[in-house]
Amino acid sequence: MIVEGFFIEDFDGLIFDVKGLLHPPDRVIAYLRYFPDVRGDRKRKGVRYHKAYSLAERDAILGAKKPEYLYFDPVFGMFLEGVPRSRIARIYDPRKRLSQLLKEDKSSLEAAAVYLALEITRRARIPLSSLGISGSMLVDLAKEGSDVDLVVFGEENSRKAYRAVGDLMAEEENVRA
Numbered sequence: 249m250i251v252e253g254f255f256i257e258d259f260d261g262l263i264f265d266v267k268g269l270l271h272p273p274d275r276v277i278a279y280l281r282y283f284p285d286v287r288g289d290r291k292r293k294g295v296r297y298h299k300a301y302s303l304a305e306r307d308a309i310l311g312a313k314k315p316e317y318l319y320f321d322p323v324f325g326m327f328l329e330g331v332p333r334s335r336i337a338r339i340y341d342p343r344k345r346l347s348q349l350l351k352e353d354k355s356s357l358e359a360a361a362v363y364l365a366l367e368i369t370r371r372a373r374i375p376l377s378s379l380g381i382s383g384s385m386l387v388d389l390a391k392e393g394s395d396v397d398l399v400v401f402g403e404e405n406s407r408k409a410y411r412a413v414g415d416l417m418a419e420e421e422n423v424r425a
Contacts, residue, residue, distance in 0.1 A: 250276050253382045253399035255340040256331055262314065263387050264331055275330035280306040282389055290389040297389055340387055342380025342399050349381065361385060361396040371412035378405040
């Protein structure tokens with residue numbers, strides 16, 4: 249199941265962050281986050297990417313590149329961004345990314361993410377499989393100064409992790425929410 253925290257990529261290399269837990273049958277509600285751009289300040293496999301920040305920027309870029317991804321959702325009663333399921337080329341699962349990072353050589357940022365995940369699971373006494381890496385690190389577009397985006401799956405696990413992060417923040421000045 250594709251849920252918030254996951255990212256998806258379409259066949260044209262546009263990368264979206266998934267929103268919510270439930271989606272229409274024909275598409276996944278997800279907002280443009282990265283797109284190929286020769287002027288982009290992030291690079292993956294020789295391709296430069298730009299990160300879209302504001303909702304207005306995301307909508308404008310998507311309106312120009314993929315207007316069919318902007319649609320009126322009758323359940324929400326508003327226009328949303330959504331990638332048709334038939335256009336999804338790749339699904340990025342945060343739990344799989346964390347699992348990969350545990351096994352491979354890491355950048356200093358990735359090592360910090362793994363340390364933080366392990367420390368949270370130890371303090372919260374939750375399974376490591378309930379945590380994942382999201383954001384730029386999930387799609388291999390992190391750069392110097394990128395933050396660590398951890399996601400926790402499951403309500404009880406999330407509550408325990410929340411308390412553990414609070415304890416960590418009180419003890420370590422370089423940990424912040």
